[in-house]
Amino acid sequence: MSAVAPRPVPVALIGLGGVGKAILQQLLSPPLSNKFNLVLIANSKLSLSLPLPEGQLNPNNFLPILEQHGKPLDVSSVISVLQTHPDGNGVLIDSTGSDAIPSLYPTILGMGVNLVTPNKKGFSGDQSLYDQIQSLTFPNSSTLAYGESTVGAGLPILSTLKDLVETGDEIEKIEGVFSGTLSYIFNEYSKPEGSDVKFSDVVKVAKDSGYTEPDPRDDLSGTDVARKLTILSRLVPGAPKLEKGAFSVPTQSLVPPALENAKDKEDYLNRLPEGDEYFANLRAEAEKEGKVVRYVGVIDMKTGKVECKLGKYDKDHAFATALKGSDNIISFSTKRYSPRPLIIQGAGAGADVTAMGCTSDLLKIYERVRTLPTPAKTA
Amino acid sequence: MSAVAPRPVPVALIGLGGVGKAILQQLLSPPLSNKFNLVLIANSKLSLSLPLPEGQLNPNNFLPILEQHGKPLDVSSVISVLQTHPDGNGVLIDSTGSDAIPSLYPTILGMGVNLVTPNKKGFSGDQSLYDQIQSLTFPNSSTLAYGESTVGAGLPILSTLKDLVETGDEIEKIEGVFSGTLSYIFNEYSKPEGSDVKFSDVVKVAKDSGYTEPDPRDDLSGTDVARKLTILSRLVPGAPKLEKGAFSVPTQSLVPPALENAKDKEDYLNRLPEGDEYFANLRAEAEKEGKVVRYVGVIDMKTGKVECKLGKYDKDHAFATALKGSDNIISFSTKRYSPRPLIIQGAGAGADVTAMGCTSDLLKIYERVRTLPTPAKTA
Numbered sequence: 001m002s003a004v005a006p007r008p009v010p011v012a013l014i015g016l017g018g019v020g021k022a023i024l025q026q027l028l029s030p031p032l033s034n035k036f037n038l039v040l041i042a043n044s045k046l047s048l049s050l051p052l053p054e055g056q057l058n059p060n061n062f063l064p065i066l067e068q069h070g071k072p073l074d075v076s077s078v079i080s081v082l083q084t085h086p087d088g089n090g091v092l093i094d095s096t097g098s099d100a101i102p103s104l105y106p107t108i109l110g111m112g113v114n115l116v117t118p119n120k121k122g123f124s125g126d127q128s129l130y131d132q133i134q135s136l137t138f139p140n141s142s143t144l145a146y147g148e149s150t151v152g153a154g155l156p157i158l159s160t161l162k163d164l165v166e167t168g169d170e171i172e173k174i175e176g177v178f179s180g181t182l183s184y185i186f187n188e189y190s191k192p193e194g195s196d197v198k199f200s201d202v203v204k205v206a207k208d209s210g211y212t213e214p215d216p217r218d219d220l221s222g223t224d225v226a227r228k229l230t231i232l233s234r235l236v237p238g239a240p241k242l243e244k245g246a247f248s249v250p251t252q253s254l255v256p257p258a259l260e261n262a263k264d265k266e267d268y269l270n271r272l273p274e275g276d277e278y279f280a281n282l283r284a285e286a287e288k289e290g291k292v293v294r295y296v297g298v299i300d301m302k303t304g305k306v307e308c309k310l311g312k313y314d315k316d317h318a319f320a321t322a323l324k325g326s327d328n329i330i331s332f333s334t335k336r337y338s339p340r341p342l343i344i345q346g347a348g349a350g351a352d353v354t355a356m357g358c359t360s361d362l363l364k365i366y367e368r369v370r371t372l373p374t375p376a377k378t379a
Numbered sequence: 380m381s382a383v384a385p386r387p388v389p390v391a392l393i394g395l396g397g398v399g400k401a402i403l404q405q406l407l408s409p410p411l412s413n414k415f416n417l418v419l420i421a422n423s424k425l426s427l428s429l430p431l432p433e434g435q436l437n438p439n440n441f442l443p444i445l446e447q448h449g450k451p452l453d454v455s456s457v458i459s460v461l462q463t464h465p466d467g468n469g470v471l472i473d474s475t476g477s478d479a480i481p482s483l484y485p486t487i488l489g490m491g492v493n494l495v496t497p498n499k500k501g502f503s504g505d506q507s508l509y510d511q512i513q514s515l516t517f518p519n520s521s522t523l524a525y526g527e528s529t530v531g532a533g534l535p536i537l538s539t540l541k542d543l544v545e546t547g548d549e550i551e552k553i554e555g556v557f558s559g560t561l562s563y564i565f566n567e568y569s570k571p572e573g574s575d576v577k578f579s580d581v582v583k584v585a586k587d588s589g590y591t592e593p594d595p596r597d598d599l600s601g602t603d604v605a606r607k608l609t610i611l612s613r614l615v616p617g618a619p620k621l622e623k624g625a626f627s628v629p630t631q632s633l634v635p636p637a638l639e640n641a642k643d644k645e646d647y648l649n650r651l652p653e654g655d656e657y658f659a660n661l662r663a664e665a666e667k668e669g670k671v672v673r674y675v676g677v678i679d680m681k682t683g684k685v686e687c688k689l690g691k692y693d694k695d696h697a698f699a700t701a702l703k704g705s706d707n708i709i710s711f712s713t714k715r716y717s718p719r720p721l722i723i724q725g726a727g728a729g730a731d732v733t734a735m736g737c738t739s740d741l742l743k744i745y746e747r748v749r750t751l752p753t754p755a756k757t758a
Contacts, residue, residue: 006518026547028545029547030544031545031547032545032546032547035477038402065516098516135489138750139385140605142750144750150757154542154546154715154721155721156535156539156542156723159535159538160535163533163735163739163742164413164533164735164741165410166610166739167405167411167533167735167738167739167742168405168409168410168412168738169735176750191725209465216632259685268640318701318702321695321700322697322701322722324719325719332450334482336533336726336729336732336735337725337726337732340703340706340725340726341724341725342533342702342723342724342725343701343722343724343725344535344721344722344723344724345721345722345723345724346716346720346721346722347715347716347719347721348717350715352715353715353716354713356542356543356546358544359546359547360545360546363542363545366747367517367747368747368750371517371523371748371750373520
């Protein structure tokens with residue numbers, strides 16, 4: 001029963017954008033640096049095996065070192081490094097936004113390499129890919145795959161839903177504001193106390209403040225919310241099958257009818273005020289009913305519908321009163337949490353909290369592969 | 380890599396009150412019934428080894444069967460059953476409210492038996508007991524001890540705090556309404572829109588509706604909140620040491636000065652209106668400042684204070700607007716979740732959700748002791 005220091009778990013990190021850098025920072029700092037052994041980092045072009053002969057990697061020097069010493073990225077050799085590591089049970093962190101790596105998840109998992117990812121593409125893709133991933137992970141195999149930060153970043157959304165379902169609760173409705181960008185835009189444009197700001201002005205401020213994707217239509221299309229809903233609904237027993245993943249989710253686009261023919265991002269941004277009347281009418285209609293407008297994702301098990309849409313909410317509803325800034329809010333109505341739902345709220349985007357979702361997944365893998373064996377029974 | 384059905388984990392359940400019965404119900408139903416093997420149930424007097432020769436135990440028949448076939452409870456033989464079970468890695472669920480079993484946690488864990496409990500007494504007791512428990516659990520030993528439902532019942536409070544801390548976030552403040560009973564009482568007695576109901580009337584309705592302990596002073600003393608704060612603060616690096624556990628937490632009692640000399644529960648309940656003026660003044664004072672009154676627990680890392688007290692909150696604060704019924708609400712302000720906190724809200728008491736906290740802990744143990752070994756490496 002004496003304490004034996006468990007071996008650090010080998011980790012490779014692919015994708016060194018904002019989230020990837022924050023993951024690197026968390027991995028290289030206590031309390032994680034003793035539990036994980038970073039054996040490789042890579043961006044979309046170059047990969048670098050660690051440790052370096054010339055010394056320590058740190059969050060400030062990794063980029064020039066990668067550029068100087070990196071070799072062209074070859075995903076199959078990354079998998080091989082993790083698969084053949086003497087400490088076993090390696091973990092690949094896919095922090096890219098690519099479609100290519102998620103399509104390799106079955107290959108990766110099939111080789112016994114564990115997976116952690118903030119990339120929504122794999123878990124919200126075709127049902128066939130999702131089913132393959134499921135068949136290759138616990139309890140069907142020993143391999144583990146986690147994606148907590150694909151929904152709500154570091155907020156405990158997926159783990160809570162799993163707990164509810166796995167302990168036998170019945171989901172009635174999941175409803176929430178799942179996009180930090182759309183949360184910010186609607187919190188500004190439709191306030192409980194009223195507002196007459198123009199929709200186009202709010203979108204422009206959001207873009208200039210870095211709250212939106214470079215092309216704001218990527219947020220306003222609702223696709224990001226549809227991906228999160230897909231990931232959630234696949235954890236709900238009896239929810240509709242989404243054969244084409246997020247593309248099977250009815251999703252209201254916020255690119256107003258007048259702007260659907262915009263040529264490109266610049267044209268769209270210039271012509272944004274043409275949509276203001278459309279949104280002003282929406283808001284006026286809601287205000288007449290004493291309500292605010294929010295862009296929400298809903299999984300309703302009574303109607304069997306999974307959808308992303310504009311919704312009107314009473315001025316004293318949590319979606320009207322509780323939200324500020326770019327917070328996410330997710331409400332679980334279940335047999336046990338009824339009539340009052342379980343609610344989780346907070347920043348649902350940002351590099352540090354998204355990275356946290358990944359490193360907390362890593363800790364779950366650490367605990368599962370590094371729990372010490374049961375002490376020998378006394379005779 | 381073929382799927383091998385892992386063996387069910389042996390479980391003994393001591394304590395068959397409301398929460399114990401709900402745990403039994405969840406354990407005997409899918410999806411948990413295949414993962415756990417209930418080998419023994421016990422109340423404070425009798426214990427019964429399972430399976431029964433005469434057939435199935437179910438949530439409706441266990442009590443008469445226990446009374447007919449049970450043997451006098453002997454905790455050391457319960458531990459021995461779990462310790463010597465051929466499937467190993469047994470779990471004791473302490474669903475009692477006793478002080479006696481928590482004092483045995485070091486013995487239980489020291490014998491390699493895992494522990495799940497909704498009983499706050501162990502984790503909120505003397506620091507020396509807590510330190511012993513820590514020294515005998517992962518990562519210091521292979522044995523696991525979980526008590527998620529000791530704070531906020533099934534709400535993911537402790538797991539979220541652990542994730543924040545273990546991934547390197549820094550806790551600045553934890554603040555919340557931690558008692559369903561006190562949440563109900565203050566939501567009724569001090570409303571954002573104003574209220575002139577008498578405090579004594581609210582307490583009486585709460586008692587008659589079964590929201591309070593049989594003696595409402597057990598809730599109004601604040602001790603239950605102090606226990607929860609103790610459990611939380613022990614997970615926060617740098618928080619003050621609480622040598623006597625909950626008894627080291629400065630705790631404002633809501634038994635008003637006029638009633639401190641009440642002889643017994645009946646005397647207290649009869650004389651409750653004598654305290655109304657005290658509470659009416661409190662509320663009037665808050666209303667003058669545009670605020671409501673709430674009974675909160677606070678861990679403030681800036682001031683280094685852990686305390687349970689009456690607080691005044693702006694009428695648009697989440698503690699004023701978001702709370703209804705007997706909901707708990709807990710807010711984590713951290714380096715990452717700042718300036719907007721991470722908030723979790725929902726029913727923080729009740730047999731089903733408290734049992735859920737325990738069964739989700741059981742699932743964590745299941746996953747940690749039943750993760751299949753890594754597939755053999757390909758040559």
